[in-house]
Amino acid sequence: MTPPRWNRLAMPNPTTTQLSLGPLLFNWPPERRVDFYRRIADEAPVDTVYVGEVVCAKRLPLAESTLAEVIDRLQRGGKTVVLSTLSLIMDERELNHLKALIDSSDLMIEANDVSAMHLLDGRPHIAGPFINIYNEGTLAFAGRQGAVRAVLTSEVNGHAIAAMARSNTGVTLEVQAFGRLPLALSSRCYHARHHGLHRDGCQFVCGNDPDGLTIETLDGQPFLALNGTQTLSHTVCSLLEQAGALQNMGVSHLRLWPHDVDMPAVATLFRTVLDGRTEPADAAEQLSSFVGFAAFANGFFFAREGHRFVHGPWAE
Amino acid sequence: MAITTPLELVCPAGTPAALRAAVEAGADVVYVGFRDETNARNFPGLNFSPTELAEGVAFAHRHGARIYVAINTYPTAGRPEAWHTAVARAEDAGADAVILADLGLLAHTAHRHPALRRHLSVQASASNPLSIRFYAEQFDVRRIVLPRVLTLEEIGRLTRQIPVETEVFAFGGLCVMAEGRCALSSYVTGQSPNLNGACSPAEFVRYDQEDGGTQVTRLAGFTLDRVPDGLPAGYPTLCKGRFQIAGRAAHVFEDPVSLDVTGMIPDLVAAGVKALKIEGRQRSRAYVTSVVAAFRAAVDAVARNQIVPPGTLATFTEGGRTTAGALSRRWK
Incomplete structure (x- = not known):
């Protein structure tokens, strides 16, 4: 059956998928942040860089001490900078911080909680990965509120991405394509709990682990990674070999999460694959030389267990 | 002190028999789900057909109780029809409210079923x-089931600041x-709890005995605990491993503890909370009867300004141990 003319016109635009760098999820010291973003600004072929603390309100003062410098450096490097908001907002202080951030910034904002979506009502913004957007109905609703792009949740699969891409909501899609995946949030800090501390007196022990703290099963099998109040996958997601399929679906951005690895090189690999300049399998082999701390996974994309790595092409 | 209105007791039922047991034990409200992926307790052999729901609503209404229907998973992209149908069937059956989580489904329900009362799922x-x-203004949500991550103090402050009723988890899984x-x-x-409606599903659970008698519990091949022979091996819920x-x-x-806020009922009344929710649509009829009866006695005692009767619910908790969870700030 031939699709109606309007539908063909609204088919995904075959223009190139862009790369974005997600907000830093870890508690790195200020000097390391500045150095990291200086390299990103100068060397990484990413179009958009998200900055701002999304995990823990207690880290805000430290994270924000370098924010102006980082934003300035990225913008001078030609990057589009987006300001990301906290993912779990519980008390008045966190809410006031959110309001002040949204009021005072003329940057594009990534909303990571419905409260931020409320404050941004009618103003163009990005719906972040911590707002549950699983389907075209919610995507359309987010678009009516002013979302121009939605970053899909960690567990979204290829079928759902394709269905949302086809749905003509006018909201473009960003898919998490590299890094440990955010799996859970809590008001309790497990990093502090591990060190026998309470969150109120945490001594910022999460800062000891630049890529997260490994949790193993009692059999010594790698399992998950702690990052303060957040729980991440132990595996590192890589959709490098599915980047072409995502581009064909019309996904506008692939998100790379910052890690303590050579991120400009990681971004370059994704860019060359999207541009058809490197064979995906060759690129994947090169990628493994940059990531030494965990195995790769792509199971969520294939509607499987998130920790799996599935070989082979994507077919809807 | 004057007698106050008791907290509304919102009780679980996974079967028609459990629904009747809950009503008979003193539930003000029974919450249920359809027998499919539209609800967050999608376990084999559990939940209601549309006909069973209609019968359950009629039974509850005859006995002065109400029925809420949880349609609280996130619709699958490309086929939202099952969720839309569930909402329509809940309204047709005469349900007193639906409990929803997905923004798109809330928008659909507010638009297509404006007369059907909407609660926001935990x-x-x-x-x-x-x-x-935001949920109140956009979708006319009338009640919110609060996340279990809030302290008592936060619940009180929140309840004073919002134009909708609050419902708080009182007992069960945490x-x-x-x-x-x-x-x-x-x-x-x-299998995604958000999409398929089950956390740590039983079909992935294995209990193995090792040489020397150690019992190993596994979920989908990952070891979640090892216990010496003779000690009970609990159900391997992932975050309690x-x-x-x-x-x-x-x-x-x-x-491996269960939530029990019995001791804090007077504080929750003072905080302005409207309803207490008991977890456990997957639990037995005996559980429903005992827990509902105990909470009926407790909330009525508090409303009459009497001492809450001592706890009798230890046998229904994980490992016999309970916590007030995040209600107490020490938990964080």
Whole structure:
């Protein structure tokens, strides 16, 4: 059956998928942040860089001490900078911080909680990965509120991405394509709990682990990674070999999460694959030389267990 | 002190028999789900057909009780019809409210079924006044089931700041993560609580006996605990498992405990909370009868300004141990 003319016109635009760098999820010291973003600004072929603390309100003062410098450096490097908001907002202080951030910034904002979506009502913004957007109905609703792009949740699969891409909501899609995946949030800090501390007196022990703290099963099998109040996958997601399929679906951005690895090189690999300049399998082999701390996974994309790595092409 | 209105008691039922048991034990409201992926307790042999729901509503209404229908998973992209149908069937059956989480489904329901009362599921994890006001303004949500991550103080402050009723989890399973924003079970089993409606599902659970008698509990191949012979091996709910960090074994997220806020009922009344929710649509009829009866006695005692009767619910908790969870700030 031939699709109606309007539908063909609204088919995904075959223009190139862009790369974005997600907000830093870890508690790195200020000097390391500045150095990291200086390299990103100068060397990484990413179009958009998200900055701002999304995990823990207690880290805000430290994270924000370098924010102006980082934003300035990225913008001078030609990057589009987006300001990301906290993912779990519980008390008045966190809410006031959110309001002040949204009021005072003329940057594009990534909303990571419905409260931020409320404050941004009618103003163009990005719906972040911590707002549950699983389907075209919610995507359309987010678009009516002013979302121009939605970053899909960690567990979204290829079928759902394709269905949302086809749905003509006018909201473009960003898919998490590299890094440990955010799996859970809590008001309790497990990093502090591990060190026998309470969150109120945490001594910022999460800062000891630049890529997260490994949790193993009692059999010594790698399992998950702690990052303060957040729980991440132990595996590192890589959709490098599915980047072409995502581009064909019309996904506008692939998100790379910052890690303590050579991120400009990681971004370059994704860019060359999207541009058809490197064979995906060759690129994947090169990628493994940059990531030494965990195995790769792509199971969520294939509607499987998130920790799996599935070989082979994507077919809807 | 004057007698106050008791907290509304919202009780679980996974079967028509449990529904009748809950009503007879004193439930003000019974909450149920359809027998499919549209609800967050999608376990084999559980839940209601449309006909059973209509019969359950009629039974409850005859006995002065109400029925809420949980349609609180997130519709699958490309086929939202099952969720839309569930909402229509809940309204047709005469349900008193639907409990929803997905923004798109809330928008659909507010638009197509404006007369059907809407509550916000705990799965939406709305934890601050701004988010809650958003759901109230956009979808005319009348009540919010609060996430289990809030302290008593936060609940009181929140309840004073919002134009909708609050419902608080009182007893049963304790999520330690922000509800509806947890993909741990999905990561391990490939089945998503948000999409398929079951956390740590039984079909992935294995209990093995090792040489020497040690019992090993596994979920989808990952070891969640080892216990010496003779000790009870609990159900391997992912976030209550024992793991190791740097060689040190511990319950990294939470001990295998259950939530029990019986001792805090007077505080919850003072905080302005409207309803208490008992977890456990997957639990037995005996559980429903005992827990509902105990909470009926407790909330009525508090309303009459009497002492809450001592706890009798230990046999229904994980490992016989309870916590007030995040209600107490020490928990964080």
